[in-house]
Amino acid sequence: xxxxxxxxxxxxxxxxxxxxxxxxxxxxxxxxxxxxxxxxxxxxxxxxxxxxxxxxxxxxxxxxxxxxxxxxxxxxxxxxxxxxxxxxxxxxxxxxxxxxxxxxxxxxxxxxxxxxxxxxxxxxxxxxxxxxxxxxxxxxxxxxxxxxxxxxxxxxxxxxxxxxxxxxxxxxxxxxxxxxxxxxxxxxxxxxxxxxxxxxxxxxxxxxxxxxxxxxxxxxxxxxxxxxxxxxxxxxxxxxxxxxxxxxxxxxxxxxxxxxxxxxxxxxxxxxxxxxxxxxxxxxxxxxxxxxxxxxxxxxxxxxxxxxxxxxxxxxxxxxxxxxxxxxxxx
Amino acid sequence: xxxxxxxxxxxxxxxxxxxxxxxxxxxxxxxxxxxxxxxxxxxxxxxxxxxxxxxxxxxxxxxxxxxxxxxxxxxxxxxxxxxxxxxxxxxxxxxxxxxxxxxxxxxxxxxxxxxxxxxxxxxxxxxxxxxxxxxxxxxxxxxxxxxxxxxxxxxxxxxxxxxxxxxxxxxxxxxxxxxxxxxxxxxxxxxxxxxxxxxxxxxxxxxxxxxxxxxxxxxxxxxxxxxxxxxxxxxxxxxxxxxxxxxxxxxxxxxxxxxxxxxxxxxxxxxxxxxxxxxxx
Amino acid sequence: xxxxxxxxxxxxxxxxxxxxxxxxxxxxxxxxxxxxxxxxxxxxxxxxxxxxxxxxxxxxxxxxxxxxxxxxxxxxxxxxxxxxxxxxxxxxxxxxxxxxxxxxxxxxxxxxxxxxxxxxxxxxxxxxxxxxxxxxxxxxxxxxxxxxxxxxxxxxxxxxxxxxxxxxxxxxxxxxxxxxxxxxxxxxxxxxxxxxxxxxxxxxxxxxxxxxxxxxxxxxxxxxxxxxxxxxxxxxxxxxxxxxxxxxxxxxxxxxxxxxxxxxxxxxxxxxxxxxxxxxxxxxxxxxxxxxxx
Ligand SMILES: Nc1ncnc2c1ncn2[C@@H]1O[C@H](COP(=O)(O)OP(=O)(O)OP(=O)(O)O)[C@@H](O)[C@H]1O
Ligand SMILES: [Mg+2]
Numbered sequence: 026x027x028x029x030x031x032x033x034x035x036x037x038x039x040x041x042x043x044x045x046x047x048x049x050x051x052x053x054x055x056x057x058x059x060x061x062x063x064x065x066x067x068x069x070x071x072x073x074x075x076x077x078x079x080x081x082x083x084x085x086x087x088x089x090x091x092x093x094x095x096x097x098x099x100x101x102x103x104x105x106x107x108x109x110x111x112x113x114x115x116x117x118x119x120x121x122x123x124x125x126x127x128x129x130x131x132x133x134x135x136x137x138x139x140x141x142x143x144x145x146x147x148x149x150x151x152x153x154x155x156x157x158x159x160x161x162x163x164x165x166x167x168x169x170x171x172x173x174x175x176x177x178x179x180x181x182x183x184x185x186x187x188x189x190x191x192x193x194x195x196x197x198x199x200x201x202x203x204x205x206x207x208x209x210x211x212x213x214x215x216x217x218x219x220x221x222x223x224x225x226x227x228x229x230x231x232x233x234x235x236x237x238x239x240x241x242x243x244x245x246x247x248x249x250x251x252x253x254x255x256x257x258x259x260x261x262x263x264x265x266x267x268x269x270x271x272x273x274x275x276x277x278x279x280x281x282x283x284x285x286x287x288x289x290x291x292x293x294x295x296x297x298x299x300x301x302x303x304x305x306x307x308x309x310x311x312x313x314x315x316x317x318x319x320x321x322x323x324x325x326x327x328x329x330x331x332x333x334x335x336x337x338x339x340x341x342x343x344x345x346x347x348x349x350x351x352x353x354x355x356x
Numbered sequence: 357x358x359x360x361x362x363x364x365x366x367x368x369x370x371x372x373x374x375x376x377x378x379x380x381x382x383x384x385x386x387x388x389x390x391x392x393x394x395x396x397x398x399x400x401x402x403x404x405x406x407x408x409x410x411x412x413x414x415x416x417x418x419x420x421x422x423x424x425x426x427x428x429x430x431x432x433x434x435x436x437x438x439x440x441x442x443x444x445x446x447x448x449x450x451x452x453x454x455x456x457x458x459x460x461x462x463x464x465x466x467x468x469x470x471x472x473x474x475x476x477x478x479x480x481x482x483x484x485x486x487x488x489x490x491x492x493x494x495x496x497x498x499x500x501x502x503x504x505x506x507x508x509x510x511x512x513x514x515x516x517x518x519x520x521x522x523x524x525x526x527x528x529x530x531x532x533x534x535x536x537x538x539x540x541x542x543x544x545x546x547x548x549x550x551x552x553x554x555x556x557x558x559x560x561x562x563x564x565x566x567x568x569x570x571x572x573x574x575x576x577x578x579x580x581x582x583x584x585x586x587x588x589x590x591x592x593x594x595x596x597x598x599x600x601x602x603x604x605x606x607x608x609x610x611x612x613x614x615x616x617x618x619x620x621x622x623x624x625x626x627x628x629x630x631x632x633x634x635x636x637x
Numbered sequence: 638x639x640x641x642x643x644x645x646x647x648x649x650x651x652x653x654x655x656x657x658x659x660x661x662x663x664x665x666x667x668x669x670x671x672x673x674x675x676x677x678x679x680x681x682x683x684x685x686x687x688x689x690x691x692x693x694x695x696x697x698x699x700x701x702x703x704x705x706x707x708x709x710x711x712x713x714x715x716x717x718x719x720x721x722x723x724x725x726x727x728x729x730x731x732x733x734x735x736x737x738x739x740x741x742x743x744x745x746x747x748x749x750x751x752x753x754x755x756x757x758x759x760x761x762x763x764x765x766x767x768x769x770x771x772x773x774x775x776x777x778x779x780x781x782x783x784x785x786x787x788x789x790x791x792x793x794x795x796x797x798x799x800x801x802x803x804x805x806x807x808x809x810x811x812x813x814x815x816x817x818x819x820x821x822x823x824x825x826x827x828x829x830x831x832x833x834x835x836x837x838x839x840x841x842x843x844x845x846x847x848x849x850x851x852x853x854x855x856x857x858x859x860x861x862x863x864x865x866x867x868x869x870x871x872x873x874x875x876x877x878x879x880x881x882x883x884x885x886x887x888x889x890x891x892x893x894x895x896x897x898x899x900x901x902x903x904x905x906x907x908x909x910x911x912x913x914x915x916x917x918x919x920x921x922x923x924x925x926x927x928x929x930x931x
Contacts, residue, residue: 061734121909121912122912128734141901260856314743314746318739431816453816453821456817481804481815
């Protein structure tokens with residue numbers, strides 16, 4: 026195995042591990058609790074930014090950079106800070122968005138929130154250095170003195186360990202009483218609404234928990250790639266993860282893992298392997314998004330429950346009072 | 357199932373005027389109709405025929421499927437099996453708007469007015485299929501028949517009381533002078549006096565003018581007083597059918613009205629009285 | 638003072654754009670009970686059609702209606718051949734959000750494939766400048782404001798005084814009841830989507846005249862559009878007109894006296910506050926029961 030190939034493979038594995046954590050977190054919110062969190066990527070971005078600025082140190086005078094918090098903290102702290110910051114922001118957002126409103130209304134507000142966050146991060150240059158973002162973020166394990174591929178393997182090990190822990194946690198929540206409550210909301214929102222404040226609390230809880238994991242995944246990402254800017258986290262990035270859940274089977278943690286492997290990893294990499302002249306690169310990367318959108322529509326049409334359906338899905342009994350809506354599809 | 361459809365063919369030919377002289381034509385015939393909200397039927401194998409000028413009462417306990425049957429007759433729910441004939445014409449697959457165009461009128465049990473329209477606009481929507489020039493005149497006529505609506509004409513339907521809404525809904529369905537009327541608990545929420553008046557004057561007069569009426573009612577006594585024929589629906593099955601006076605005298609009628617099956621199954625002929633039986637009578 | 642007035646001037650222009658856009662958005666919600674989150678991308682299609690036409694030498698006032706009609710047709714087609722099939726296939730209401738976002742994303746990146754990622758602007762002769770005590774507008778900007786005002790007036794007349802308009806309101810109020818009254822709901826829905834698509838398209842061309850745009854511009858416009866529609870009570874066209882005026886003028890005035898880049902923050906603030914305090918919008922009247930859980 027050539028070392029270039031080794032390097033390529035390991036970097037794909039690192040991305041897969043990071044996406045898996047993120048996918049599992051989103052699965053908790055979307056797949057199990059039924060929250061269309063179109064703002065998911067914002068929480069990843071917060072984690073990434075905070076981890077970045079607490080690793081990189083204060084802005085170098087004369088470089089025309091400005092960002093908050095500039096500090097140089099030792100390894101695990103920036104990651105934890107990223108996760109904590111994302112959780113901190115998701116609390117008010119969750120409290121505001123998950124109240125009373127019907128699901129698609131929430132989805133719209135969260136999407137709008139994601140769009141706005143990009144604008145703010147770009148325009149508020151004092152926050153995270155605006156459109157240029159932060160870059161040159163030191164990598165955490167360089168002191169180990171590994172080869173490039175060796176470093177990747179080590180990094181993959183760490184990211185995979187995190188993903189595994191997230192998986193265990195997600196499984197645990199998924200089959201806990203909380204998971205049952207959340208599923209019942211997802212499958213029968215109007216009846217669950219009658220349950221009242223407990224339901225609201227349960228949803229805010231997974232929203233914040235998911236936000237923390239999102240932040241952590243962003244932190245792991247930024248420490249690996251070393252730079253972060255508004256271009257790294259367009260609202261569409263959330264969509265890839267949502268599509269992954271739809272394809273893999275939302276509500277099922279194994280489905281979430283499968284989905285993140287199939288969509289963000291496999292499809293992207295396969296397309297990346299197509300030899301292209303530079304002129305075509307933009308077109309192909311645009312078409313990649315079109316392809317993901319098309320795959321999502323296709324799967325929603327044919328297999329809305331995904332490759333690995335959630336076995337605990339509660340059959341919909343109460344249907345929306347609309348003549349055109351005939352009810353939940355057969356599994 | 358198939359044989360029932362064949363029966364239907366016979367019914368149609370007799371109903372379309374070619375049959376017995378003096379027999380009013382069929383306004384609506386249901387032949388073995390099953391309906392429900394997904395693929396599982398809630399009403400099963402219902403066969404009812406209503407002739408022009410006839411009032412047929414349909415009673416049954418809460419949840420027995422009366423409203424479900426009405427929705428499938430108007431076409432808001434698909435019939436899962438069976439045939440629906442409107443004035444002899446098969447409309448089983450037709451859209452609701454097509455059925456309305458053929459003279460069917462429907463007053464739903466709930467959500468019976470357009471909340472965001474005022475009373476006058478509600479009435480205009482009832483006349484959606486009428487020629488534009490005639491609408492204003494028809495509204496005036498209707499207001500003569502429902503004088504209580506006159507002062508409310510510009511009021512938003514959302515602001516009306518339950519009884520007023522019901523009146524608007526009834527007035528709206530009468531805008532086009534339908535030839536077959538489906539009334540799902542038209543007197544629910546009305547004062548007893550008004551309810552009585554609606555049933556004995558409005559509905560009865562309509563029938564005298566040749567309209568067929570399928571009437572779902574909780575007020576069994578009042579409904580049976582005006583009805584020519586009555587059916588009892590239990591758990592989605594027609595259990596009893598006949599002249600109202602006979603139906604109400606049938607032993608176990610009270611139990612059926614509570615949604616309880618009779619200990620002994622109802623005798624064969626009345627278990628599912630087909631239209632054939634009725635036209636023979 | 639003069640910055641404030643210039644803010645009002647540009648605010649009127651923004652309000653004109655938002656009014657067209659938000660009314661279309663709210664009508665689509667009202668008639669089909671779904672948030673068309675691809676709406677902003679439809680707007681952008683119109684901007685690109687307008688841009689292409691004016692580049693080919695077509696006068697901008699001719700290009701505007703052509704682009705608007707094209708997007709009207711596009712939205713009917715998308716509703717009929719994508720959204721409605723999903724709805725009647727029985728997908729729960731909530732996964733429709735995913736469907737509309739998918740469509741929006743596909744449109745956004747298809748635009749990028751065909752038009753490239755670079756920024757464009759519809760160039761036109763702005764005409765002479767008119768000023769009234771610090772409030773400065775060009776002739777073309779005045780024309781835009783007038784067009785939007787006329788469009789709103791016509792739409793109001795349609796809704797209040799024509800049978801079609803009343804049928805649209807009835808269908809939006811209760812589809813089943815509308816059908817039971819003999820209203821051909823599917824056709825009414827198509828007409829409503831066409832009209833709203835035309836407004837969306839007109840707004841898109843105005844966007845292309847006002848600012849330079851690239852394929853991602855559309856999505857950022859969803860913020861003020863949603864704010865205006867929600868402020869007026871989602872599904873209520875008159876509310877959306879009012880909401881557009883408040884959000885448009887408010888955000889531009891705010892931008893004029895503070896930092897221009899934060900006008901969307903105002904819009905989002907409006908959205909959040911309304912959602913938390915008065916989800917039925919600012920107009921009197923009850924809320925759509927289906928927006929807020931019981
Ligand atoms: N929208 C719906 N989706 C699924 N099931 C429904 C729906 N509406 C009613 N049902 C079920 O259909 C059955 C029959 O209901 P229906 O409304 O037809 O009864 P009904 O005889 O009209 O009762 P009532 O006297 O209370 O009006 C009930 O078991 C009810 O739970
Ligand atoms: Mg009923």
